[in-house]
Amino acid sequence: MDNIAGTKSSLTWVVHISVALLVALWLFPTVGLFISSFRTADQIATNGWWNALFPSEQNLTLRTDAPDTQVQQGTQYVIDGNLFVTDGRPADEATISAWGTSSRDIGAYKPGDVAEIDDGATLTVDKTGNYHMEGPAAFTGSRGERVFVVATTPPELTFENYKNLLFSGRNTDGMVKAFFNTMTVTIPATVIPILIAAFAAYALAWMDFKGRALLIALVVGLLVVPLQLALIPLLKLHLAIGIGKGYLGVWLAHTGFGLPMAIYLLRNYMAGLPRDIIENARVDGATEFQIFLKIILPLSFPALASFAIFQFLWTWNDLLVAKVFLIDATGQTTVMTAQIVDLLGTRGGNWEILATAAFVSIAVPLFVFFAMQKYLVRGLLAGSVK
Structure with a gap:
């Protein structure tokens, strides 16, 4: 039946399938490399390039504002802000599902929980990244407090890597x-x-x-x-x-x-x-x-x-x-x-x-x-x- 006019032999189909597989084997890594070149380090570390167009859950290391932004309210020293804004991210595009003050236990707290930090100070973070940090003594140092969060972030492609x-x-x-x-x-x-x-x-x-x-x-x-x-x-x-x-x-x-x-x-x-x-x-x-x-x-x-x-x-x-x-x-x-x-x-x-x-x-x-x-x-x- 392979020799009937208008039909293709089984060998022809084998050749076509083999060529398609070879093209796929060459194309997928190339496309993946191209997409990865536009992704951030956090996205690459969290999931594969095929998830680049979908929201992803990432483990992020963020910081509060520096102590020089604190204000005194009565006997308490207070720093308010948004973790994503401090990190240079849009404040309304990520949602926090868990957070912590130590890299060993990132999911120690849920949004809205209050965590005790050094010298009797406390810190609370909501799901949008807004935080409130206060303590009886003035905060010191040149950098803010590190906060580890588990957040669902939207897809992001950037030219910063090429720049x-x-x-x-x-x-x-x-x-x-x-x-x-x-x-x-x-x-x-x-x-x-x-x-x-x-x-x-x-x-x-x-x-x-x-x-x-x-x-x-x-x-x-x-x-x-x-x-x-x-x-x-x-x-x-x-x-x-x-x-x-x-x-x-x-x-x-x-x-x-x-x-x-x-x-x-x-x-x-x-x-x-x-x-x-x-x-x-x-x-x-x-x-x-x-x-x-x-x-x-x-x-x-x-x-x-x-x-x-x-x-x-x-x-x-x-x-x-x-x-x-x-x-x-x-x-x-x-x-x-x-x-x-x-x-x-x-x-x-x-x-x-x-x-x-x-x-x-x-x-x-x-x-x-x-x-x-x-x-x-x-x-x-x-x-x-x-």
Whole structure:
């Protein structure tokens, strides 16, 4: 029944379902990272990104107003206010279900209960965050009393994470510098191997010379060489000739690691081009360089674009090669992946900043992929149908 016209075989449905699952596996983490980059630290710590559009119950640490706002009423010193307003939140958008004066027992009191604090002072908090604190002695210190609350808060999405990271935060200079450093590494490391591989692929596909088959076998063999195996010897070579601490060294490293795949893909693509076009050009007196420049390159654009996408994505997301070949203690050549690792080390608890930094890092690869995906598909499918 699978061969009846107008019906789809079971294998077709398997392929469609598999593709849908792969898309979902890639899409869900990306969407989650994007949404998390707009959430606050309290929201991220409380629930998953899929609850971002719904009210959530959070454990918050708030403070009363500072003691310099107290007023004396008879023999009592009083401080009145709203915990959410003091914390910079809207006063009418959260509801407190429990509160406490110690982090060990956040739910010790219900809204309206009176809690005893130091020196005979008392504190009461209602469900909207309004509090009343009074005591027989003047309150001292530069900060208010800490209050731990369990509150149901409305959904909140904010641009503060991006503002703090890119414009006004203490990591602004590092991230902006890292972004341009990554561009400085990625663009040449994508263009250089394409230029070299295009010439090599044409020679291996259309030029007859001794040892061509051996060279093709060597290229195929280099595909299985682990990158980690060549890191230290290559770094020693770069240091010996004086290019091991700058951009030139990392450009050449990415070129060397990317050339085998580039030559292999481009050679297979160029070998599948119509032979008649090449032979007619040679009969007309065209040189090999003219054939390569005016015929092969335009026809091979889908394959060139396909490899450019892969090389760009791999180079942009690279951490290992950058760590090894960009030796710089001052941070002047730090790329974005390394900068995010530094953020993880210094601000491991600030998940909202890490999510924002991670999404900023993947924004450019996503743009490049979606802008050039039609060329990627054409390059991958070229030669599959004659």
